[in-house]
Amino acid sequence: MYCFVDESGNTGSNLFDDNQPTLYYGVITCKVNLDVVAEPMLRGLRRKLGVDRLHANELGVARLSEVASTIAKFSTERDVRFSLYKVSKPDHAVISFFDQVFDSGINKAITWQHYWTPLRYALLFKVAHLFDRATAEKAWAARQERHPARCAELLKEICATLLERVSWLPDQRSRELVSGGLKWAAANPFEIDYGVSNKDSALQISPNLVGFQQVLQSVAEQAARQSRKVRAITVDRQTQFNRAQLELSEIYQKMRGHKGDMGPGMPSFDMSNMPEVSPIFRPGDESAGLELVDVTLWIAKRWAEEKPLSPELAGLFNLQAKRGRTDEVSFEGLDRRWRHLNELPMPDGPLPGEMQDLIRKWEEERLDAISGL
Numbered sequence: 001m002y003c004f005v006d007e008s009g010n011t012g013s014n015l016f017d018d019n020q021p022t023l024y025y026g027v028i029t030c031k032v033n034l035d036v037v038a039e040p041m042l043r044g045l046r047r048k049l050g051v052d053r054l055h056a057n058e059l060g061v062a063r064l065s066e067v068a069s070t071i072a073k074f075s076t077e078r079d080v081r082f083s084l085y086k087v088s089k090p091d092h093a094v095i096s097f098f099d100q101v102f103d104s105g106i107n108k109a110i111t112w113q114h115y116w117t118p119l120r121y122a123l124l125f126k127v128a129h130l131f132d133r134a135t136a137e138k139a140w141a142a143r144q145e146r147h148p149a150r151c152a153e154l155l156k157e158i159c160a161t162l163l164e165r166v167s168w169l170p171d172q173r174s175r176e177l178v179s180g181g182l183k184w185a186a187a188n189p190f191e192i193d194y195g196v197s198n199k200d201s202a203l204q205i206s207p208n209l210v211g212f213q214q215v216l217q218s219v220a221e222q223a224a225r226q227s228r229k230v231r232a233i234t235v236d237r238q239t240q241f242n243r244a245q246l247e248l249s250e251i252y253q254k255m256r257g258h259k260g261d262m263g264p265g266m267p268s269f270d271m272s273n274m275p276e277v278s279p280i281f282r283p284g285d286e287s288a289g290l291e292l293v294d295v296t297l298w299i300a301k302r303w304a305e306e307k308p309l310s311p312e313l314a315g316l317f318n319l320q321a322k323r324g325r326t327d328e329v330s331f332e333g334l335d336r337r338w339r340h341l342n343e344l345p346m347p348d349g350p351l352p353g354e355m356q357d358l359i360r361k362w363e364e365e366r367l368d369a370i371s372g373l
Contacts, residue, residue, distance in 0.1 A: 001030070
């Protein structure tokens with residue numbers, strides 16, 4: 001299987017650009033090397049349109065529609081599949097805050113079950129409710145801060161702001177848990193280790209790398225479903241993030257073969273089919289596969305943003321995407337995935353004694369951690 005990866009909506013570390021609130025990754029997979037097989041077809045289309053390359057943003061809806069049926073026919077013959085992955089950048093800023101500050105392995109005021117079971121997502125939405133845009137921007141700026149003392153002061157300020165809003169939460173138990181976690185973080189900012197140590201570690205928590213994790217995991221999953229080996233992953237060259245993408249892929253290669261569970265009721269992770277090849281970074285105008293994914297990603301972005309599409313482009317997108325995958329890092333995506341928790345029935349009887357003892361022990365440890373704060 002050959003994979004071609006492009007992205008759109010990149011604003012680097014600026015997560016609050018109103019014109020580009022979402023980062024998109026598009027992935028085309030095919031059992032043949034599109035750099036070789038698709039080149040003759042694309043050469044004819046370039047000639048027809050009188051361009052050097054099919055740059056979707058330059059051609060627009062009308063001109064792309066002229067060649068959509070040819071690309072669709074080729075996609076059917078070669079089983080070209082398109083997958084779309086999104087990261088809501090403002091949501092990522094708040095999720096990143098939660099993952100660092102409310103990690104039960106760091107914050108002693110957060111019990112194990114509130115981070116390593118689906119209760120984590122209920123708590124995340126409670127914390128997110130306390131954020132406005134200004135606080136989210138400040139939290140992300142602190143997350144990018146490299147100076148430990150400055151980061152600690154910023155974190156204390158953010159926690160103080162959120163603590164003033166804890167009364168917004170509708171139930172007493174949520175107010176207890178959230179306020180306890182915030183108070184402990186404010187009192188122990190250096191243990192939270194909220195900032196980054198250097199430019200490389202800042203890149204690792206960027207939306208670009210979060211989205212690229214989805215890409216690698218999806219490629220592995222699709223290869224397993226199709227019983228195929230990943231021969232190559234070609235990524236559009238972008239100097240700012242390519243080295244970090246390569247480092248991430250090498251980490252994932254080392255994890256190949258590992259499986260595990262995050263916790264009871266939580267998703268499992270399966271690295272058994274992680275690709276053994278490292279990404280190849282090429283300019284978009286030197287790869288037929290990247291040229292194709294540029295076209296479909298542009299269409300997909302317009303579809304996601306509810307912008308006008310011609311029937312020809314909508315047909316091309318549906319044809320390629322119907323056997324692909326989609327996922328997103330956002331509150332909307334988390335809500336869709338976990339809203340069923342609200343519909344779960346109450347337990348028929350008491351919890352097993354051993355579990356009750358554990359929960360009692362964790363609660364005692366939580367209360368001890370926040371006593372005096």
